[in-house]
Amino acid sequence: MIKINGARLIEDLENQGKIGWKKGEGLFREAYSEDYIKVRDYVERRMKEAGLKTRVDTVGNIFGRLEGRDSKAKTILTGSHLDAVKAGGMLDGAYGVIAGLEALRTLKESGVQPRHSIEAVGFIAEEGGPLGGTYGSRAFTGQMETPPSDEVLESYGMKKKDIADARADIESYAAFMELHIEQGPVLWRKKIPIGIPTAIVGITRYKGCVSGEANHAGTTPMLERKDAVYQTVVLLHEWLEYMRAQENMVCNIGYIDVEPGQIGIVPGETRFGIEIRSTEKENTHNAVNKLKEIFSKAEICTANVELWVDKPPVKLDEKVIDAIEGVSRELDIECMRMPSGASHDASPLARVMPAGMIFVPSINGISHNKEESTEKEDLIKGAAVLANTLLKLDTILA
Ligand SMILES: [Zn+2]
Incomplete structure (x- = not known):
């Protein structure tokens, strides 16, 4: 078991949450906006400081990579999105990106070099809009059956070729993990800190x-x-x-x-x-x-x-679900299986590779709202489960 730095996680979360925050109104950080680029630059800087190798692909997804010791092993991916709905909160999306970063820098500091390379990703344009939802993760996985029109793409400074060029070699990835706030009331009401989605609606x-x-x-x-x-x-x-x-x-x-x-x-x-x-x-x-x-x-x-x-609904991977459950138990953190009523970057990812999600409680079930919040201790627990599940997947995946 590795121990993440909770104070550092919260500090980074609060720092990123100030970028695009309007007092009394909430977070305004639409994909490709000036504040979006600022937050991505912030994450990139923090990734570099942690010794990760960074890259931004042709549609604007950012990756920070921790090299594994087996160059033939596939890569394990973790993350979420950095854009936010208008007048939203600071956790929807960014929490999973910052926690992924925290997991990787904890691994790096602990001196444990995983066998697989592990990447933390900040996907772009997950929230709906002219580009359609989960735009960055669909481009990454090559699921763009109906791409936005040239006109729409151009208004964001992109061409169809950028979508094609962002398509990753999916065969080089072993699994995807996304940590996210629940955005509903179930965990909060039951006072259970970890939810494990089994399927996305x-x-x-x-x-x-x-x-x-x-x-x-x-x-x-x-x-x-x-x-x-x-x-x-x-x-x-x-x-x-x-x-x-x-x-x-x-x-x-x-x-x-x-x-x-x-x-x-x-x-x-x-x-x-x-x-x-x-x-x-x-x-x-x-x-x-x-x-x-x-x-x-x-x-x-x-x-x-x-x-x-x-x-169609997407099933999450049994092996990954079991790993999250096992890790929660070992950390003595109560957890429960549940469906995800919201769509996430994990939806397109789960169609092409084994994927799992971890939810933490949203206070009063509120999200897509400036009041969106989660108890600090729950945020830390979620990141701890993520970090240790990545480590567990490193040992059980081919
Ligand atoms: Zn989200």
Whole structure:
């Protein structure tokens, strides 16, 4: 077992959290912004000070490498992202990068040279935006089936070639580990410091449309209206009641637009988005069938739903999960297995190599908010589990 430097971890976390922080508003550190480059430079400097070999790839992901003693062994990768949502907190993403750095410098100081080389990575543009979410990690793993348009890329100073050039030789990697705050209330409520995700939810989105007829809101009798809002409410009510009775699955109607959207006109049309998240493909499949069945029951308007996004769930690696659990036990830190309801850089990584995640509690379950916070002792425990799991993977992986 190695012992990380908790005070140094917290100091680095606080230092990086000041870059892009606006008082009273939170962290503003969008990918490719001036503050983003500043934080990446900060991380690079700290990596160099720790004696790691650094590189920034063609899309802007940063790596710090600790050379292993067996040049034929594959590389173990750990990290997360350095960008943040607007008005977000200082832990979402950056915690996993700084903890990866702390793990590697602890190893270096302890004089233990691992057999595998180990790299700490700070991925770019994980949060959604014009580039699409998990942009840096998808470029790294070569999962860019629908790349952003040339126009969008150009606005960030990039070309399609940069995406292709950022693609790593995945065969040279043995595993990926991501430490992240939970961003939900489960661990905090249960007072368990370590969560071990077994799968990351799939996200399926449908666009819905209900078409009726716009008409005069004062003269058209109630029962003669082809009122799109009435029909939408009836259908979505049945759908939401169905979803509220399901387990291991959540659903969100994130917006409903009404046309013409005037108080004196009977609504002629509604358009809305329906999102389903689950770690089980079958759950989502059944829910989608139910959704279609409910929408086929529209009586006074026509209603339809159309597939918009379909990202399948990803299983995390059993070997890595067992390693994290074993290390937590050896460190006498309580842990539990759980699903991840949010998407992470680990999603694209887990599709191409064994991957695992470690969660720490978010105070009151709050994230994507300036109030996002985690107890210092939990932050230190998470980093300790990460560092020792990397060491364990070094002994068990080929
Ligand atoms: Zn994140």
